[in-house]
Amino acid sequence: MRRTLARLGALAVASSLILGACGGGASTAAPTTAPSVAPGATTAPGVTTAPAASEASTEPVNLEFWYWAESDAPGADKWMADTVAEYKKVKPNVTVNVV
Numbered sequence: 001m002r003r004t005l006a007r008l009g010a011l012a013v014a015s016s017l018i019l020g021a022c023g024g025g026a027s028t029a030a031p032t033t034a035p036s037v038a039p040g041a042t043t044a045p046g047v048t049t050a051p052a053a054s055e056a057s058t059e060p061v062n063l064e065f066w067y068w069a070e071s072d073a074p075g076a077d078k079w080m081a082d083t084v085a086e087y088k089k090v091k092p093n094v095t096v097n098v099v
Contacts, residue, residue, distance in 0.1 A: 061094045 069076045084096045 058093050061091075062097065063094060064097045064099060066099045 065080075067076070067080070069080070080098055084098060087094065087096065
């Protein structure tokens, strides 16, 4: 029963992707000119850039990550724990709560 539901779910996802990719949509014309940039400006108006690594925030961030884990992919819990530990080395201010 569980495999049948999993296969049915996979079929539904695959079908929706195929139908979505084949569907026609309104085409939008590509702009023929580049966006204007004010003299002396480094980016177009309204464009923001991410801060440099040295400017990145160090305030605490909490993330909650939900996934199916061991029930669908044996070994996923260990992989997730290892991945979160490696990420923590790069971003020590981020706490990931895996559910």
